[in-house]
Amino acid sequence: MELKNDLLLRTARGEKTERPPVWLMRQAGRILPQYRALRGKLSGFKELVETPHLAAEVTIQPVDELNVDAAIIFSDILVIPEAMGCEYQMIEKKGPWFPSTIQGMEDVKALRTGKEAADDLHYVYEALKITKQELAGRVPLIGFTGAPWTLLSYMVEGSGSKTFSKAKKFLYTQPEAAHALLEKLTDTIIAYVNMKVDAGADLIQIFDSWAGILSPEQYKEFSLPYINKIAASVTRVPVTVFAKNAWFALQDMTDTDCDVIGLDWNTRPEFARNILGPDQVVQGNLDPCMLYSPFDNIEKKTKEMIDAFGGHHIVNLGHGVYPDTPLDGVKCFVNTVLNS
Amino acid sequence: MELKNDLLLRTARGEKTERPPVWLMRQAGRILPQYRALRGKLSGFKELVETPHLAAEVTIQPVDELNVDAAIIFSDILVIPEAMGCEYQMIEKKGPWFPSTIQGMEDVKALRTGKEAADDLHYVYEALKITKQELAGRVPLIGFTGAPWTLLSYMVEGSGSKTFSKAKKFLYTQPEAAHALLEKLTDTIIAYVNMKVDAGADLIQIFDSWAGILSPEQYKEFSLPYINKIAASVTRVPVTVFAKNAWFALQDMTDTDCDVIGLDWNTRPEFARNILGPDQVVQGNLDPCMLYSPFDNIEKKTKEMIDAFGGHHIVNLGHGVYPDTPLDGVKCFVNTVLNS
Numbered sequence: 001m002e003l004k005n006d007l008l009l010r011t012a013r014g015e016k017t018e019r020p021p022v023w024l025m026r027q028a029g030r031i032l033p034q035y036r037a038l039r040g041k042l043s044g045f046k047e048l049v050e051t052p053h054l055a056a057e058v059t060i061q062p063v064d065e066l067n068v069d070a071a072i073i074f075s076d077i078l079v080i081p082e083a084m085g086c087e088y089q090m091i092e093k094k095g096p097w098f099p100s101t102i103q104g105m106e107d108v109k110a111l112r113t114g115k116e117a118a119d120d121l122h123y124v125y126e127a128l129k130i131t132k133q134e135l136a137g138r139v140p141l142i143g144f145t146g147a148p149w150t151l152l153s154y155m156v157e158g159s160g161s162k163t164f165s166k167a168k169k170f171l172y173t174q175p176e177a178a179h180a181l182l183e184k185l186t187d188t189i190i191a192y193v194n195m196k197v198d199a200g201a202d203l204i205q206i207f208d209s210w211a212g213i214l215s216p217e218q219y220k221e222f223s224l225p226y227i228n229k230i231a232a233s234v235t236r237v238p239v240t241v242f243a244k245n246a247w248f249a250l251q252d253m254t255d256t257d258c259d260v261i262g263l264d265w266n267t268r269p270e271f272a273r274n275i276l277g278p279d280q281v282v283q284g285n286l287d288p289c290m291l292y293s294p295f296d297n298i299e300k301k302t303k304e305m306i307d308a309f310g311g312h313h314i315v316n317l318g319h320g321v322y323p324d325t326p327l328d329g330v331k332c333f334v335n336t337v338l339n340s
Numbered sequence: 341m342e343l344k345n346d347l348l349l350r351t352a353r354g355e356k357t358e359r360p361p362v363w364l365m366r367q368a369g370r371i372l373p374q375y376r377a378l379r380g381k382l383s384g385f386k387e388l389v390e391t392p393h394l395a396a397e398v399t400i401q402p403v404d405e406l407n408v409d410a411a412i413i414f415s416d417i418l419v420i421p422e423a424m425g426c427e428y429q430m431i432e433k434k435g436p437w438f439p440s441t442i443q444g445m446e447d448v449k450a451l452r453t454g455k456e457a458a459d460d461l462h463y464v465y466e467a468l469k470i471t472k473q474e475l476a477g478r479v480p481l482i483g484f485t486g487a488p489w490t491l492l493s494y495m496v497e498g499s500g501s502k503t504f505s506k507a508k509k510f511l512y513t514q515p516e517a518a519h520a521l522l523e524k525l526t527d528t529i530i531a532y533v534n535m536k537v538d539a540g541a542d543l544i545q546i547f548d549s550w551a552g553i554l555s556p557e558q559y560k561e562f563s564l565p566y567i568n569k570i571a572a573s574v575t576r577v578p579v580t581v582f583a584k585n586a587w588f589a590l591q592d593m594t595d596t597d598c599d600v601i602g603l604d605w606n607t608r609p610e611f612a613r614n615i616l617g618p619d620q621v622v623q624g625n626l627d628p629c630m631l632y633s634p635f636d637n638i639e640k641k642t643k644e645m646i647d648a649f650g651g652h653h654i655v656n657l658g659h660g661v662y663p664d665t666p667l668d669g670v671k672c673f674v675n676t677v678l679n680s
Contacts, residue, residue: 162500165662168629172637212585215605215627215658245552247587248606265555266588287555289508297512318555322505 001137008070008140012238012260020313021069022337026320027062028074034061045090049076052126059131066334070139077146081155083120084111101158105177113184118191125199132200143201147208148185149223164213186226190233205240212245231257250275265318269308285318291329302336341477348410348480352578352600360653361409362677366660367402368414374401385430389416392466399471406674410480417486421495423460424451441498445517453524458531465539472540483541487548488525489563504553526566530573545580552585559589571597590615605658609648625658631669642676
């Protein structure tokens with residue numbers, strides 16, 4: 001089905017467009033009353049992730065409510081570890097928790113990988129197909145994955161962490177096991193994202209949420225090469241990489257097969273353009289907390305950001321939108337771009 | 341009393357020295373068996389902070405055990421909010437918690453400030469005096485404070501946080517109250533650090549632990565000017581600023597009255613030198629997780645870092661040492677510098 005609004009895809013491919021496209025990371029979520037109403041009826045977060053018609057419903061809610069230029073499939077980055085044999089629970093108000101963690105090479109060897117693992121995630125592909133059909137070409141549909149390093153960090157650490165020192169210790173003390181795990185994750189993700197494209201994803205975004213925990217040297221060894229392998233495997237649609245706090249690796253990211261580079265709110269547009277040049281497509285990067293501020297300020301800062309990036313820019317926040325953000329602040333942000 | 345080892349102070353003042361000085365952030369703490377033994381006998385963290393002869397004892401432990409070139413007084417950045425009237429508890433394994441938080445201008449107005457507040461912290465000055473006497477000039481004694489923004493973030497948020505979105509929201513929605521609070525914090529800190537110098541501190545370090553949570557623009561408005569006021573008020577000893585993840589403000593930091601700029605482990609020496617020039621004194625920045633790795637690797641990476649900074653450098657980690665770091669890894673790091 002032909003897309004009625006393909007602004008996101010044209011921008012991602014490097015074309016000049018009439019205005020920048022806009023969407024928000026975590027737009028399908030708690031900022032929307034529709035989402036909170038549905039979520040309140042369910043047993044938990046994972047029920048929503050694993051029930052295709054419900055995942056599709058919340059994926060489309062922000063397109064209806066906010067008029068954003070893209071939908072992003074409602075899912076979780078941790079479905080990949082689970083498909084490989086590393087189950088997790090989502091603890092309310094605490095975050096993910098893995099009852100058993102990866103301790104060394106033996107644990108890595110026991111994991112499923114590649115298509116065998118990715119085939120398990122049939123509910124994700126089903127959700128994409130339903131969403132695609134229900135969207136009926138209104139906007140492109142984004143599929144996503146966690147980056148191998150970020151997924152490894154949860155599998156080794158067992159939960160979120162301020163320092164991820166267990167995961168980093170694993171890299172320093174068992175580099176062979178770390179690389180073996182990253183290979184298995186990469187193989188699974190490659191199968192996964194390509195099946196997402198089969199199911200209708202128009203763009204793939206790779207989230208490297210814990211990129212900034214690594215030193216520049218470790219990032220170059222343990223994260224970037226695997227991101228690049230994934231990006232190179234996706235030949236039919238554009239790929240975005242969002243490596244949070246990895247400002248130190250911006251230059252290196254231009255050497256990957258990623259089409260779009262996501263930026264966090266610490267990164268001044270001038271700094272990014274200086275390193276990336278005027279033609280690199282970027283995505284971001286308003287401070288999510290800016291949406292708490294008065295409307296005239298949101299409008300002013302959004303316009304300034306658009307001007308500062310000077311084109312080849314997908315407007316977004318520099319992080320996922322925070323759950324308690326006022327909906328009217330979000331709308332002010334989106335409308336400023338729609339009217340730009 | 342004359343210092344037998346004044347390497348830290350000579351380096352901080354910009355002099356060339358025979359080798360770089362070395363110490364570790366959080367060296368007085370759980371990495372040392374002596375600390376754990378003493379701590380196990382006490383009711384809690386705050387008892388240790390508030391009992392001068394015990395604080396002095398744990399301050400000196402790493403000088404005895406590790407031969408580092410400086411002692412840093414055992415204390416807590418949150419004694420300042422408490423002295424101003426904002427009490428906190430230290431919850432085991434969770435971190436600080438404030439029963440009542442700052443919500444707006446009325447709360448700010450009710451706070452004590454300046455010398456009146458700082459006078460309350462007599463146990464800190466007493467701990468410094470005892471430590472100074474017991475050190476008998478072996479090494480310099482560092483006093484420290486939290487930066488106003490970092491202290492505000494705890495006072496508004498009420499605890500640690502992944503996003504500190506409440507504290508940032510406060511800046512965006514109540515900028516006047518935020519500046520009023522930052523002024524009061526600054527006035528208190530100025531009195532505090534100068535009384536620390538009276539009590540024997542040979543250098544003052546300002547920790548801006550949550551610097552990286554702010555956008556570059558907010559950092560310039562809500563943090564740096566207050567750090568600069570504090571630095572300008574300390575005329576008798578050198579001042580170090582360590583603003584974690586504030587790589588985007590490195591250039592601006594050179595415009596302050598701070599003598600030494602602390603760097604986190606994300607910052608490549610080449611990047612820092614490029615911005616700061618060869619003569620700016622820097623402190624840091626080995627990845628704390630590097631100390632989990634084999635000794636030959638610790639030695640190699642420490643030497644590489646020293647070479648890469650090329651002088652005017654106080655060797656440290658890029659963050660506080662993690663509690664479960666093997667003591668022998670810490671010793672390998674320190675000894676590599678002592679023998680350099």
